[in-house]
Amino acid sequence: MQDSTLAANALAEMVRLNYALPGTVQCRFFRKGICDTYRVFADNQTFYLKVYKQGRRGRTAVSEEVRLLNYLAADGIPVVKPVMRSDGKYVNGLAAPEGTRYAVLFESAPGAAGHDGDEKKISAFGRLVARMHKSLDAFPLPYRRTPLDMNHLIGENMAVIMPFMAHRPNDLALIADIAEQCRDLALLKIKEKPAFGICHGDLHGGDVCFDAAGRPTLFDFDSSGCGWRALDIGVFLASVDWMDISTEAEARRLRQLDAFLAGYGRIRTLTSDEITAIQYTPPIRHIFLMGLVLRYTAVQQGDHWANEQFIDWHMNWFRHWAKTTTS
Numbered sequence: 001m002q003d004s005t006l007a008a009n010a011l012a013e014m015v016r017l018n019y020a021l022p023g024t025v026q027c028r029f030f031r032k033g034i035c036d037t038y039r040v041f042a043d044n045q046t047f048y049l050k051v052y053k054q055g056r057r058g059r060t061a062v063s064e065e066v067r068l069l070n071y072l073a074a075d076g077i078p079v080v081k082p083v084m085r086s087d088g089k090y091v092n093g094l095a096a097p098e099g100t101r102y103a104v105l106f107e108s109a110p111g112a113a114g115h116d117g118d119e120k121k122i123s124a125f126g127r128l129v130a131r132m133h134k135s136l137d138a139f140p141l142p143y144r145r146t147p148l149d150m151n152h153l154i155g156e157n158m159a160v161i162m163p164f165m166a167h168r169p170n171d172l173a174l175i176a177d178i179a180e181q182c183r184d185l186a187l188l189k190i191k192e193k194p195a196f197g198i199c200h201g202d203l204h205g206g207d208v209c210f211d212a213a214g215r216p217t218l219f220d221f222d223s224s225g226c227g228w229r230a231l232d233i234g235v236f237l238a239s240v241d242w243m244d245i246s247t248e249a250e251a252r253r254l255r256q257l258d259a260f261l262a263g264y265g266r267i268r269t270l271t272s273d274e275i276t277a278i279q280y281t282p283p284i285r286h287i288f289l290m291g292l293v294l295r296y297t298a299v300q301q302g303d304h305w306a307n308e309q310f311i312d313w314h315m316n317w318f319r320h321w322a323k324t325t326t327s
Helices: 008-018 059-074 119-136 150-164 169-183 229-237 247-264 272-301 308-326
Strands: 025-031 035-042 045-052 092-096 099-107 196-199 208-210 216-218 225-228
Touching: 008 025, 008 035, 008 045, 008 092, 008 099, 059 099, 059 119, 119 196, 119 208, 119 216, 119 229, 119 247, 150 169, 150 272, 169 272, 169 308, 196 229, 225 229, 229 247, 229 272, 272 308
Parallel strands: none
Antiparallel strands: 025 035, 035 045, 045 099, 092 099, 196 225, 208 216
């Protein structure tokens, strides 16, 4: 067994026994992904139970995510908070067929996820990210989670991509060349605050909810770790219509990035090296996601989709980036 799906009714009973929630507890399987997510209902309240993949996140990593969220919430940063168990703990250990999996219950965020291209919301999102980065400069270290360094972002994923694309050496060489360009960024020599520190790690714009007044709340810190804040910001640039290479999509990405940076800049001014690094985040992100998908999606869905069309889909983007960046 590699990746079980735990029964919602059993998890409902676990929640009922371990949390002081009101009324009858119901649990429904919501989504399978890098983590499995369940919606938990108690009276008129909704919570989310995140079940981490066995072998990807251990107790220490999950506990550190909880510590980070509680710190941010105490510092006035709007984040989705973990729910404390009746015994004062936060992390549940679940006996799954593949081994122990860990789970945390979270509150729900007000409003709806995503900014829908609204530049006022995007600017508010950028300002919140800057506030988060500033707050985390005072977070008690060490943060015992995987660092968001070039080995994690590029090296580990190139190790997966290389054998998969060995039969297409020219295309593989192009990706490897782009990876080396990214490794040579001047910013990567800096390992000091505020340019370097704890990052969210997955600011694609879907991990933020906006209430009716347009106020954002951040959630899903599963990818958090120590890294470069410019690359944290750059994930946003890399996520807007991420495979669309049309002129219209590029203009939309830059327009939304400008809105994000306008909000971020109200809290902290970025250096020229950081601005350059943001522009190099899309290829870093594409390499990271290509490797991530090859590692984890095949376990959940099989590898029937990992074919020539999958490679062509990615190579179309890499060729376009190489051409437009060097021209």
